[in-house]
Amino acid sequence: MKAGPDIAVIASLVGDPARANMLTALMDGRALTASELAHQAGITPQTASSHLSKLEAGGLIEPEKQGRHRYYRLTGPDVAHVLEGLAGLAERAGHTRVRTGPKEPALRRARICYDHLAGDLGVQMLNSMRSQRLVRQIKQSIELTSEGKRFMAQALQIDANTLVHPRRPVCKACLDWSERRHHLAGTLGAALMSRFTELNWAARDPTPGSRVVNFTRTGEKRFAALFGDATGHALAKT
Numbered sequence: 001m002k003a004g005p006d007i008a009v010i011a012s013l014v015g016d017p018a019r020a021n022m023l024t025a026l027m028d029g030r031a032l033t034a035s036e037l038a039h040q041a042g043i044t045p046q047t048a049s050s051h052l053s054k055l056e057a058g059g060l061i062e063p064e065k066q067g068r069h070r071y072y073r074l075t076g077p078d079v080a081h082v083l084e085g086l087a088g089l090a091e092r093a094g095h096t097r098v099r100t101g102p103k104e105p106a107l108r109r110a111r112i113c114y115d116h117l118a119g120d121l122g123v124q125m126l127n128s129m130r131s132q133r134l135v136r137q138i139k140q141s142i143e144l145t146s147e148g149k150r151f152m153a154q155a156l157q158i159d160a161n162t163l164v165h166p167r168r169p170v171c172k173a174c175l176d177w178s179e180r181r182h183h184l185a186g187t188l189g190a191a192l193m194s195r196f197t198e199l200n201w202a203a204r205d206p207t208p209g210s211r212v213v214n215f216t217r218t219g220e221k222r223f224a225a226l227f228g229d230a231t232g233h234a235l236a237k238t
Helices: 007-015 017-028 034-041 045-057 077-092 104-109 120-131 146-156 186-198 217-227
Strands: 061-066 069-074 111-113 116-118 135-138 141-144 172-175 182-185 202-204 213-215
Touching (some): 007 017, 017 034, 017 045, 017 111, 069 077, 077 172, 116 120, 116 182, 120 182, 182 186
Antiparallel strands (some): 111 116
C-alpha cells in the first residue's frame, strides 16, 4: 500500500449516483435540508440520512443547525471545483444523462459553481478579462493585474485588498464542464458574482438544487458593457 492521499475513498463517495446527485445539488453554495437533498437524489429520507452521514464522515459536506432544521452544505470550494472537473470529464467521455429538461440551455448559459459564475457567461467574462489585460493567465495560474485592480474598483466598487484570504487564492482557473474552458474562481470570482447580485443584474434560480443564474435585461447590458458580447469583446470601457 502506497502512502499519501487516498483518492479511492473520495471516488467511492462521489461514485454513488444518489450521493453524486446530492453533491451536485449543493454546488450552488446554498445549504439544503435532508428532505430537499433526498428529493434531488430521488430517494427516501431514510436512505438519504445514511448517504449524508457517509458524506459528512468523508469530509465532503458539513451540517448546520438552524432552529429545528438541519442543513447541509459543501465543506469548501475545493469540493465544488473537483465536482465541476468530474462533470467536464463525464461530458467529454460521453457519460451524459439521458433526461434533459427545459432548463438545460439556461444551465449551460449561466450557472453558479459554488459561489462564482460558470457556464458560457463565466467563460466569456474570463476571456474578456484576459483580452483587456485585467488578469494575466499562464495555464491554470491567474493573477489580477494593476489595471485589473483599478477596473474592479472603478467599475464594480470591488477593493482588491479585501480579496486576500489565507486559504483561498484571489484568482483561480476552474474548468467549465459545459464549455470545457476555464471560468474564474477564487475570491475575485466570488466577489464578482456577489456584486452582480447586489446590483440586481443577476439572481440565482430559487428552486432548491438549481444552479441556474438568470440575468435581467439590464444586467445583460451592463455585463456586456464590461465583459463583452458573445464573442468576448468588451462593448465599452467604464
